[in-house]
Amino acid sequence: MALQSFIEVEPDSHFPIQNLPYGVFKPEPASVARPGVAIGEYVLDLSEISKAGLFNGPILKDSDCFLQPNLNKFLSLGRPAWKEARDMLQKLLSSNEATLRDNANLRQKSLVPMGKVEMLLPMEIGDYTDFFSSMHHAKNCGTIFRGPANAVPANWFHLPIAYHGRASSVVISGTDIVRPRGQFAPSGNSPPPFGPSQKLDFELEMAAVVGPGNELGKPIDVNEAADHIFGVMLMNDWSARDIQAWEYVPLGPFLGKSFGTTLSPWIVTLDALEPFACDSPKQDPQPLPYLAEKISKNYDISLEVQIKPAGKEDSCVVTRSNFKYWTLTQQLAHHTINGCNLRSGDLLGTGTISGPEPESLGCLLELTWNGQKPLSLDGFTRKFLEDGDEVTFTGFCKGNGYTVGFGTCSGKIVPSTP
């Protein structure tokens, strides 16, 4: 029988004792931000648990990492500290452990109903990098932007392609997204049209959060890369396809992306995902030695995107996906092979996660083939996102009698400011 908490957790909850994802929250609007873990319908306040002296293992005993307004310090401590914290928290929350269960005062102080808290970005993001790791996405976008002859670039099968993203505009789930304005490709010799994007899109992604970083000039070995990844979040890399198409040659996406990127509030740790590890797809051609892993691991995570138009009660599922080519550890090793330094809290996006089937494509650009085939949904159609649309991602792994989930990552489109 699966490990159980004394806190009641519904069978389909994303946050059983097997998960314990980390976030940062304020219990009241005027409170100081502090780290917490999700358990059922509650957030366990780690600053209170820390102040109560319950992190009493050798690494965390004298640490103030849970008295910080973000997780960066805890992230920097590395896997031994993460394991110590997880072991302690699973024990503390388990049904047969009295310490918290039978201490009404401590329960009152440290367990906050999830509906009452304000979630914040869990870490300060020094740099945000976005990869391009789904072959189906690469092929579809390439065909749309450059035609079928040049769809997947020659380098795609040899290296995890990526670009530097914008860290300042990464926001927490629930933040409204203002429709960006910009230039679009002109026809003939007329000046480029300018205005609110007419091709606003979501991109279904996940993002790895960097734990301990590396020194400039010192690459991380691919077989040690997992020790530099704390966990994974859901990410919506909002994209303005008309702005992007006009600006991206030759230096890549810029204003077509930098108006906003939404993260789910909870970081699900690699430890919690471990039971859902699976083989990664076979890579052909063989990757170069610096990308060849002894164990090449993917995670079986079911992802889903829903759209809820303004004024509608219900959301409509737009896509379901679960796939990619390059692994998180290959992405991280590639990122540092030139000596580039990563820092704790850095974000490595997977890129849009599109599967091979038409109903598993990870963005509207692909789902509607650049707006040419509108998507018929429940009483409405969409080429691209409209003002008022609320886009929600969910993701989970199905265990034996429990679910390890990511919660939701959502954002609503609001009109451009004039």
Next chain:
Amino acid sequence: MALQSFIEVEPDSHFPIQNLPYGVFKPEPASVARPGVAIGEYVLDLSEISKAGLFNGPILKDSDCFLQPNLNKFLSLGRPAWKEARDMLQKLLSSNEATLRDNANLRQKSLVPMGKVEMLLPMEIGDYTDFFSSMHHAKNCGTIFRGPANAVPANWFHLPIAYHGRASSVVISGTDIVRPRGQFAPSGNSPPPFGPSQKLDFELEMAAVVGPGNELGKPIDVNEAADHIFGVMLMNDWSARDIQAWEYVPLGPFLGKSFGTTLSPWIVTLDALEPFACDSPKQDPQPLPYLAEKISKNYDISLEVQIKPAGKEDSCVVTRSNFKYWTLTQQLAHHTINGCNLRSGDLLGTGTISGPEPESLGCLLELTWNGQKPLSLDGFTRKFLEDGDEVTFTGFCKGNGYTVGFGTCSGKIVPSTP
């Protein structure tokens, strides 16, 4: 006659009382980092001036902005605070003002010989963006990478093209640069070659430092953009051309750039550059209204690059330049037009500054035409940079009887770690 300081300043010094650029330094290795301004051969310690109560104007009187380990707080205060500080410091350092001149104890505490200090990055850089603003550079690189038919992309004359750079690997002048390793384009069906870059290059750039930022979703008007720029630095955007050429399609430069970017220690303020403002080149076609400036300003800054090979005593001038197309204010306005938020301390690189003449090209890629025409220097030749090469940028504006200079921006190439 020009304003003079009681501190002796050599006529060709970059740091007369007309300049007063800001930096961050440690007077002793064990000291706390603190802000300073350069004056002749000295650094004036602003933490001591602040503690002595000499910033007594209405904005700075109660501020702890000069007791910080970086300039971000001062940057965020905006132009009125910058003007108050500059007016006070010019008065304090002038030859006819007794306050500091005649106070031996305060002089002792606050004036540190420049040769003794350790300079640090003056600000925490949230995001670093690099533009592509020299038409000659765009044309030359385009011809080399894509052939003359597609040299300058159609969008170039309509918008300041840019990409997100890597903030973590921005380093202060004097930091060694480890030659990056990576993949290069394969020939035929063989796997991509891998190893230390054989085409390591410098890029002569300047970078604007953002003062007050903007809220996400609220663009900055081009005619107000100057109030969001504190000053300008020299920047070497080191580039590995072989890594870059193989990876950059379709998402832009990544590992070909992110192994290191060097900044000069001093931020020369727009106020100090104002006497050297000049008209920017005429833009044809007319920019879209959001990029049309009432006053379109460039600055007449002479730039020079020198290379000193290992074991040589003397440096050799490689290029001299002074030109660009898009203005700093247009770059900043474009960056925010989609709602992207800038933060104090963000860095906006100009892109490589190449002029029209062969001897004014801003990188070896152009100077040697991708290594095809080696450059004959003083007893040595170069296609690209070799281990041990020290590359130094300088820049200055020539005033009437004084020079407003940037100091130097330098870095030495050290071999790849195996």
